Amino acid sequence: MPGRRAMRAGAAVATAPAPGGGTLVHRLASAPPLTLRQTGPSTVHLVSTAAGPLGGDRLSLDIDVAPHTTLELGSVAAGLVLPGHGTSEFLVTARVGAGARLRFAPEPTVLAAGCEHRLLVRLALAADAEVLWREEIVLGRHGERAGRCHARFDATRDGRPLLRQEFTVGDPALDSSPAVYGAARCVGTTFLTTPVKEPVVAEGVAVLPLAGPGTLVSALAADAVELRSRLEWGERAVRPA
Amino acid sequence: MDPAVNPAVNPAVNPALLLLADSRLPAGGHAHSGGVEQAVTSGAVHDVPSLAGFLRGRLHTAGTVAAALTAAACACAAGPPPPEPAWGLLDAEVDARTAAPAQREASRTQGRLLLRVARRVWPSPVLEGLARAVPNPHHPIALGAAAHAAGATPEEAAMAAAYHAVGGAATAAVRLLGLDPVAVHGLLAGLAPDLAAVAGAARSGGDWESLPAHSSPALDLLAEQHARADVRLFIS
Numbered sequence: 001m002p003g004r005r006a007m008r009a010g011a012a013v014a015t016a017p018a019p020g021g022g023t024l025v026h027r028l029a030s031a032p033p034l035t036l037r038q039t040g041p042s043t044v045h046l047v048s049t050a051a052g053p054l055g056g057d058r059l060s061l062d063i064d065v066a067p068h069t070t071l072e073l074g075s076v077a078a079g080l081v082l083p084g085h086g087t088s089e090f091l092v093t094a095r096v097g098a099g100a101r102l103r104f105a106p107e108p109t110v111l112a113a114g115c116e117h118r119l120l121v122r123l124a125l126a127a128d129a130e131v132l133w134r135e136e137i138v139l140g141r142h143g144e145r146a147g148r149c150h151a152r153f154d155a156t157r158d159g160r161p162l163l164r165q166e167f168t169v170g171d172p173a174l175d176s177s178p179a180v181y182g183a184a185r186c187v188g189t190t191f192l193t194t195p196v197k198e199p200v201v202a203e204g205v206a207v208l209p210l211a212g213p214g215t216l217v218s219a220l221a222a223d224a225v226e227l228r229s230r231l232e233w234g235e236r237a238v239r240p241a
Numbered sequence: 242m243d244p245a246v247n248p249a250v251n252p253a254v255n256p257a258l259l260l261l262a263d264s265r266l267p268a269g270g271h272a273h274s275g276g277v278e279q280a281v282t283s284g285a286v287h288d289v290p291s292l293a294g295f296l297r298g299r300l301h302t303a304g305t306v307a308a309a310l311t312a313a314a315c316a317c318a319a320g321p322p323p324p325e326p327a328w329g330l331l332d333a334e335v336d337a338r339t340a341a342p343a344q345r346e347a348s349r350t351q352g353r354l355l356l357r358v359a360r361r362v363w364p365s366p367v368l369e370g371l372a373r374a375v376p377n378p379h380h381p382i383a384l385g386a387a388a389h390a391a392g393a394t395p396e397e398a399a400m401a402a403a404y405h406a407v408g409g410a411a412t413a414a415v416r417l418l419g420l421d422p423v424a425v426h427g428l429l430a431g432l433a434p435d436l437a438a439v440a441g442a443a444r445s446g447g448d449w450e451s452l453p454a455h456s457s458p459a460l461d462l463l464a465e466q467h468a469r470a471d472v473r474l475f476i477s
Contacts (some may be wrong), residue, residue, distance in 0.1 A: 015350035153456065167265035177298025178285035179276060182459045189458075199342050201465045208461065211336035211345060218340065218458050 006056030006085060009034050009181060013044050015071050015100075017165070023069040024175035032198060034059055045108060046075040055084025055116055060091040062234055063104070067097035067126070075106035078138070078224075083114035091120045094127035108136035108224050111169060115147030123155040125162070129193065132239075137189035138224050139169055139181070145168060153166040155191060156212075184220035184225040191216055192238050200237050205230040207237045242362040248269035257391035261384065264408060269354040273347055275299060275406065275411035276460045279339035279467035281417045285459070289424050290299065292414045294409045295430060297435065304406030305439050306338050307381045309452045311402035312395040312443040314385020318367045319395075328374040331449060335379035338454045342419035343464040345379075347477035359387035363460075380405075399443035403436045413475055 007032035008014060013197035016026040016140060023042040030036050046061075063072045080203035081088060094149055096102045111117060135153070139146035148170030157164045168174070175181050184204070192215045200207040204226070205219040217234030255343045264270060277295065280286040286295050314331055339345045356378060360368045371378060371386045378386075383404055388398030411429055415422045441451075467477065 071409070154450070154454075161334055161450065163340065163341070164334070164337045164450075165456045166454045167456055169315050173294065173296055174301055177294045177459075178280050178462075179293060179295045179298035179457050179460045180302060182285060186460075187458055199468070201462065201463050201469065206341065206465045208340045208464050208465065210340060211333075211341055214338045218456075220458050220462070 004054060004055070006058070006183070007033060007052070008058045010060040010061040010062065011036055012064070013071070013073070015042065015066050015069040017066060017069055017169055023071065025057065027064075033060060035049070038195065040072070042070045043072045043074070046073065048077060049080065051080070051184040052084075052092060053088040053117070054082045055081070055088050056086040057084070057088045059089065063092070063094035063102070064095070065100040065102045065136070068099040069081060069097075070101040070210065073106065074172045076109040079109045080112055081109060081115040081147065081149070082112050086119055087116045087119070089118040093122045095124045096131055098126040099128055101130040103132045105132065105134040107229070108138050108188075110141060111146040111149050112148055113144045115146070115149070117149045119149065119151040122155045123153070125157045125193065125226045126159055127158045128210060131193045132235065134188070134190040135225055136186065136224065137167065137169065137229070139175065139185050139187070145172070146202045148177070153189075153191070157212060157214075160212065162214055163210055163216060165189070179211075181220060184222065186221045186224055188219050188221075188227045188231050189216055190231050190235050192235065194236050194238050200234070202233065204231075205234050207234045242347070247457065255393050255397050257388065257393045258397045258401055259392060260397075261388055262408070264412065266358065268358045269351060270405065270409050271412070272415070272475060273351060273409055275410035275477070276463040278408045278417060278473065279415045279463040279470065281414065282470065283463070283466070284412060287418065287422055289428065292411070292420065292425065293428050293431075296310045296411060296432060298457060299410060299437055299460065300403060300407050300432060300439060302455040303460060304389045304403050304443070305453050305455050307406050308381070308399040308402040308439050308443040310335055310338075310381035311385040311388070312399040313449055313452060314382045315389045315393065315395040315398035316385075318371075318386045318389035323375050324367060324371040328371050329380065332375050332378055332382050334449050335381055335451065339379070340456070341461040341464045343468040343477060344461070347464070348380045348477065349377045350458075352380040353380040355357040355380065355387060359383065359390060363387065363390035365390040366400045390459065396440060396443070400440035402443075403439040407432060407436075417474065
């Protein structure tokens with residue numbers, strides 16, 4: 001995208017209790033390239049209205065799920081992170097109130113060759129909030145070596161740390177380490193507040209009961225389709241349909 | 242002779258650091274492979290080069306987290322304020338960074354054994370306080386507190402933690418694969434700059450919540466597969 005200037009944009013979504021019960025999406029603030037569309041009574045989709053993010057872009061998304069309301073957030077397409085001038089950043093902050101439910105399951109983030117990206121998630125939960133938060137990272141488009149990425153996820157419950165995780169991508173010797181991603185080209189996690197008693201493991205996926213009230217499904221895969229099916233398998237092990 | 246330049250009086254290397262990092266410290270470290278045993282079973286680690294990749298990855302993920310938390314624990318032990326009320330909070334920061342239950346258990350087992358040994362080798366009120374507050378602390382917490390009791394600095398404690406993250410795994414690989422022990426020690430020597438970088442980056446000040454939290458998804462999988470394996474030479 002030659003000539004495109006770095007973008008600074010902040011989008012936001014907030015819910016409120018609907019009169020007579022249920023959820024009202026009472027705030028929906030888009031900021032190109034982050035456009036939010038309401039696609040159901042409590043469902044919102046992220047629609048990209050420009051390429052990127054590109055290096056230099058600073059994007060943020062703020063999610064506020066009011067007590068006893070529900071929000072489901074998805075995206076219509078994978079996010080392709082492209083190189084540009086400097087580091088691109090996507091900061092997602094989310095607050096989920098008492099008795100509220102949030103499902104955050106966007107399409108994967110694809111790290112194109114040469115990109116330099118930072119993905120920060122700060123999730124603050126009330127004690128009895130219910131959350132499913134899925135993140136998928138694809139290390140480069142087909143046949144391409146991934147750019148650089150630093151992803152950090154911090155979830156707290158009532159102010160206490162519940163899960164803190166960082167992923168770094170871009171040092172080929174580390175990425176291919178049998179301790180890190182091995183031969184995998186895709187890495188993904190789903191964090192759920194639903195607890196499980198015992199860990200479960202299958203090929204490329206583990207369902208891990210956290211020390212606090214919650215579960216992490218962690219998966220590695222050769223491609224995005226396999227990654228999604230492994231994560232969904234783990235999610236079903238946590239929450240049988 | 243000026244004691245500041247006499248290495249016999251003011252050694253460049255703190256002997257406490259050598260004792261803490263020594264695999265002969267009877268704290269049960271030899272019983273853990275740090276994921277190597279399962280990586281050998283799965284075939285991911287099968288020779289010296291694949292072990293090199295494993296160790297580097299382990300050091301820059303789990304090792305980096307352990308070094309940072311160990312430095313924080315050592316600084317916490319030094320106070321002020323008095324460390325006892327804070328141990329539980331710091332221990333919870335390790336919990337939040339260790340998603341795999343098998344790894345949490347291995348860390349607490351090693352932490353408990355190290356604390357028991359350290360209380361006898363370096364008796365101190367700080368270690369008694371830790372044992373009261375968190376009887377089974379995570380290994381970085383026990384190591385940081387023990388390092389303080391032994392007279393080491395947070396930076397030195399971080400170095401011991403970084404070395405611990407690869408030393409035990411390397412020795413385990415020698416035993417499991419019958420690798421040339423000299424070649425494997427060569428790998429560890431080759432990691433010296435990485436060890437220095439990891440220990441040097443482990444700052445002891447500042448807030449705990451922003452300390453490193455590097456995940457190693459393959460290690461998480463290996464740890465849980467290992468916990469289910471029928472035949473095991475190592476506990477983890």
